[in-house]
Amino acid sequence: DGGITQSPKYLFRKEGQNVTLSCEQNLNHDAMYWYRQDPGQGLRLIYYSQIVNDFQKGDIAEGYSVSREKKESFPLTVTSAQKNPTAFYLCASSLGAGGPEAFFGQGTRLTVV
Amino acid sequence: AQKVTQAQTEISVVEKEDVTLDCVYETRDTTYYLFWYKQPPSGELVFLIRRNSFDEQNEISGRYSWNFQKSTSSFNFTITASQVVDSAVYFCALPTGRRALTFGSGTRLQVQP
Numbered sequence: 001d002g003g004i005t006q007s008p009k010y011l012f013r014k015e016g017q018n019v020t021l022s023c024e025q026n027l028n029h030d031a032m033y034w035y036r037q038d039p040g041q042g043l044r045l046i047y048y049s050q051i052v053n054d055f056q057k058g059d060i061a062e063g064y065s066v067s068r069e070k071k072e073s074f075p076l077t078v079t080s081a082q083k084n085p086t087a088f089y090l091c092a093s094s095l096g097a098g099g100p101e102a103f104f105g106q107g108t109r110l111t112v113v
Numbered sequence: 114a115q116k117v118t119q120a121q122t123e124i125s126v127v128e129k130e131d132v133t134l135d136c137v138y139e140t141r142d143t144t145y146y147l148f149w150y151k152q153p154p155s156g157e158l159v160f161l162i163r164r165n166s167f168d169e170q171n172e173i174s175g176r177y178s179w180n181f182q183k184s185t186s187s188f189n190f191t192i193t194a195s196q197v198v199d200s201a202v203y204f205c206a207l208p209t210g211r212r213a214l215t216f217g218s219g220t221r222l223q224v225q226p
Binding site: 104 | 163204213
């Protein structure tokens with residue numbers, strides 16, 4: 001089955017810790033994205049990558065970092081510099097950036113304890 | 114700048130009623146795509162439809178239909194004979210250049226039995 005897999009589904013972080021959210025796709029898509037969703041709100045773009053070894057900041061990149069060493073993987077690290085990390089994080093991929101429809105993973109719910 | 118407005122925050126209907134979700138957008142692009150996604154309680158965004166700005170014909174897929182009007186920058190979504198399984202948050206989205214999708218804030222639809 002082709003799709004996008006995010007792990008873990010739930011993640012708890014202590015204050016001051018860095019955590020990494022995993023996103024893997026087997027759709028052979030070039031572009032991948034990370035979005036953040038807060039309760040009752042829409043999605044906001046954190047980072048996106050159009051090709052391997054290249055990525056760009058989105059609208060709310062501060063306190064986050066990414067890497068794109070492989071086409072199928074786009075992990076997101078939430079650093080201690082992110083002041084309010086509790087949110088729902090969604091990873092997506094598409095054939096081309098901003099073009100055909102994007103497909104989403106099931107999300108990771110991050111909670112700071 | 115790209116902008117998507119979904120003015121209806123929440124809609125509640127009784128099963129079998131028809132319901133229309135509104136979407137108004139702003140873009141400087143002359144050609145563009147528009148999308149609708151469904152987010153059920155599980156959290157994953159499910160792609161529903163992509164519309165090219167060239168094509169203003171209404172589209173129908175089962176109980177779902179979409180009305181795209183370029184003159185009013187609207188892309189409304191109608192569910193006919195709603196069912197409890199239609200309960201979800203629905204997002205309208207527009208690509209932002211070659212970056213990613215810009216989402217509206219979403220409309221929560223509650224279908225009561």
